[in-house]
Amino acid sequence: MSEFSLIYQYFKSATSSHKNTVLGIGDDCAVSNIPEDCQLVSCVDTLVMGRHFPEGTQAYAIGYKSVAVNLSDLAAMGAVPYAILLGISLPDCDAVWLAEFSQGITDICAKFGVELIGGDTTKSDKLTISVTALGFVKAGTAITRDGAQIGDIVCVSGNIGSASYALDCLFHQQATTLQSALDLPNPQVELAQKLAPWVNSMIDISDGLGQDLGHILTVSKVGAMLFLDKIPCADELSLLSDDKRWQYQLNGGDDYELCFTLSPENFTLFSQKYPNSIFAIGKIIADKKLVFLNHQKPVNFCVKGYQHF
Numbered sequence: 001m002s003e004f005s006l007i008y009q010y011f012k013s014a015t016s017s018h019k020n021t022v023l024g025i026g027d028d029c030a031v032s033n034i035p036e037d038c039q040l041v042s043c044v045d046t047l048v049m050g051r052h053f054p055e056g057t058q059a060y061a062i063g064y065k066s067v068a069v070n071l072s073d074l075a076a077m078g079a080v081p082y083a084i085l086l087g088i089s090l091p092d093c094d095a096v097w098l099a100e101f102s103q104g105i106t107d108i109c110a111k112f113g114v115e116l117i118g119g120d121t122t123k124s125d126k127l128t129i130s131v132t133a134l135g136f137v138k139a140g141t142a143i144t145r146d147g148a149q150i151g152d153i154v155c156v157s158g159n160i161g162s163a164s165y166a167l168d169c170l171f172h173q174q175a176t177t178l179q180s181a182l183d184l185p186n187p188q189v190e191l192a193q194k195l196a197p198w199v200n201s202m203i204d205i206s207d208g209l210g211q212d213l214g215h216i217l218t219v220s221k222v223g224a225m226l227f228l229d230k231i232p233c234a235d236e237l238s239l240l241s242d243d244k245r246w247q248y249q250l251n252g253g254d255d256y257e258l259c260f261t262l263s264p265e266n267f268t269l270f271s272q273k274y275p276n277s278i279f280a281i282g283k284i285i286a287d288k289k290l291v292f293l294n295h296q297k298p299v300n301f302c303v304k305g306y307q308h309f
Ligand code: ADP
Pocket: 004, 007, 011, 024, 025, 026, 027, 028, 029, 030, 085, 086, 087, 088, 116, 117, 118, 119, 120, 121
């Protein structure tokens, strides 16, 4: 099959004629309108088979997750996702694999009203997928990592540690109900937009809560006190010993939940408006350290997180 018919057969279906798209797949470039008073927010994430996905991951999950991780980055800025571009390097052209992969892409795009507007297709020995995501924010309203204030409450948007626990189960051929947390992460796009007017800093958790919260602390030039017993987790993780669970929650990764800070007043108001949607797990302090407490008692814990090199 030629590169051209491959693109048309499998990727054209993910296009949804978004209102901002003037010209989508088919020409040398896509052409898009930027809504008035908005700024373009963009990011790219590359996923390599064997490194970001265990060998044997379903093609559908690979397609779905490649987009999900990018929508999670857009969410962390408070952006409304608009479109993606898909760069893919494939060892061969397997029709069944491509059909499933593109269905994963199509489904997550449909779920979040995102359009595939272009990409590039090449052959290579190792499956590599690079997704570029584009979104919009009202000018000047993007949420950055550097705004955490002393006295802010540190929050997360949901259960932490499920994906890295599921990955460990996979390696040890142990059954788990949490496989979908690893394969089909749910980027917190809607919640992020609700949060945007209320928060001082925000990041999405991809490399482990400990490390990612650390990024907020470093650039905001503050520290935090984390209440380990308050970090929400799935039932399966609550059965583990404290130390095992904390390893998955703080040093695991692939959560794609949000971590953010906001004033105590805003925390109360937001929680009243949207009950049970955000979870307080700590407090921003002046001392530039990350300290841990379990049921009010200090605990020593070593943050590692995912390191690429
Ligand atoms: P060119 O050689 O000009 O880069 P291509 O043949 O690579 O053109 O691409 C033709 C059209 O198909 C372009 O609009 C491009 O964005 C789109 N395209 C190519 N690969 C993909 C892909 N993997 N996903 C989505 N669109 C793609």
